[in-house]
Amino acid sequence: MDDRTAGAAGGPPEWLAQMLDVPPLDVRPMLAVGDDPLLAILHAADEIPFGGALVVDAPFNPSPLRRILAARGFSSYGRNLGPGHWRVFFHRNGRQDWQGDAEVEVGPEGAMTWREDDGLHIDVRKLKPPQPMMAVLRLLDSDEAGPQVVVHHDRVPQYLFPELAERGWRTARMTEEPANVRLWLEREG
């Protein structure tokens, strides 16, 4: 824990932490009955002020929509939550980091995991304690963890640190912002 203030590198955009509470606009039922949801989405997007968010649930990665909204100043970040379910977070920020994606798996506690260049990521934000701790420890105890895991948390997980030490993991780095704490965990030795 030697770097609490440095900016995060890799992983989802910083603004994502503020979008997790936004109720999604689920267009899958419209598509299922053959209706085109584009107008409804564009109408909803028009209502979003600068700095605001729109979250869309779709049955596929809606690339054309993302490009259309990018032209209107939205950055987007997509997560594949499972077969036939993508969740795309749109943030009206002048499309500073206009597009990113992650293939995610959802664990039994509701935590999302995905792989990036710097290792396996797990997002336990918005989970009710003790589920974040369970999800992280379940991942670390599994074979898929590898030598480094990046945890996305909405608080500094004080209770987790003794359990990490007990399992031979250390917190190599931590960045902390309101509701967005990121920890880089490394396996000892």
Added chain:
Amino acid sequence: MLGGGLIMGAEDRLLPPSVPFRFFATAILMHVAGWAMLLVGADTLPGFQGGLGPGLAALHLMTLGVLSTTVLGAAFQLLPVATRRQLGPVWACRLTWWLYTPGVVLLCLGMAMQTSWAMHAGGCLVVAGLAVFAVLVARNLLQVSDLPAVTGHVWVALAALLGLAVLGLLLVADVDAGFLSRRGPFAAAHAVLAGYGFMGSLAMGFSYVLVPMFVLSQGVPDAVGRQTARLLALALVVAAGGAVAGSGVVAALGGVIGLIGIGVHLRAILAAMETRMRKRLEPFFRLVRLAWVLLPVSVVAGLAVALGDAPELTAPLWGWLLVFGWLLTFVSGILQRIIPFLVSMHSGAHGGMPVLMSRLVAQPPLTVHAVLHGVALALGAAGLLSGSALLVRAAAVSGLAGALAFAVFATLVFIRARAHSSKSR
């Protein structure tokens, strides 16, 4: 959580370790003192239904000295982390200890030596310390809306604290003034509010956080936590009200409601534990499980007291099962888990590798404590039921030896933590 209130930084959420650990160290010393005092007053315990002396002092060394002191330390440490809200200034947490601890010592000495001024001064200091604690906790809870299972129980505990403090001060003042026509009903209501209200409700509420965390299981649903808090509140009002009014039937009705609440609580905790990742339960759980058995058993003994069945047997047995059985067993089980856990947590708070919990814990003294504590409970219950002072004395000796073993365990934790800290510097 953005805009939902002040979110603290990590350093703010962790109080200096000296705050919780001064309470825990005090509780461990009082644990030894309580059993020692019980040994002194063992002859008076069979048939005990109230009155000053070492028996009453021993009881309060356990309730105020061990149980409440542990609860204060745990609440100061755990509540701000769990709720993510400031508890209050550190000086106020320290002030609680400085008011409360001398108060407990004075009050218990006053009770043992039947000295009015010491009881009055001690009682006032204890209430003052608890008042500071209540204000700090209430301020914290007023900012929290997302932990209803825990906060509901803490609110019930604070309400019970108010009632038990008023009744306690009345009882102390009555020793000299003699304005209460019958002390027994007020003492019974005081015991109900203290044992099941303040300490019991906090134990149940904190269990909803601690047990899932220790066994790595799903939490208890909020709806269940709200339900148990409501049932407990109703049970306390009915039982304490019935006791004060001198109506055993009403008090017993409160006990029945309490049993229902306890049933819901234990069923929810056990259901959560079914989902646990940590399949093998740690040794401290043997005490926690024993306490869970003794909790409803103590209420059944309380029902017998309320219904007037052989009070010379049932009243001391109820007190024994409530304080030494359910509460002391539960608290000593939890304390042996949270002391090394918090020591480990604090050791990594400023960077560096935390000391391993497994390296802090010396299991042999804990096993000795568990065995001797169990023997003490059995001997004490047998002594009170048979009217044998010898058995109660033997129970006190066993309990005292167990308390010393517990103190050895705690001392070793701190010695090992200090060794780790010097090595990592």
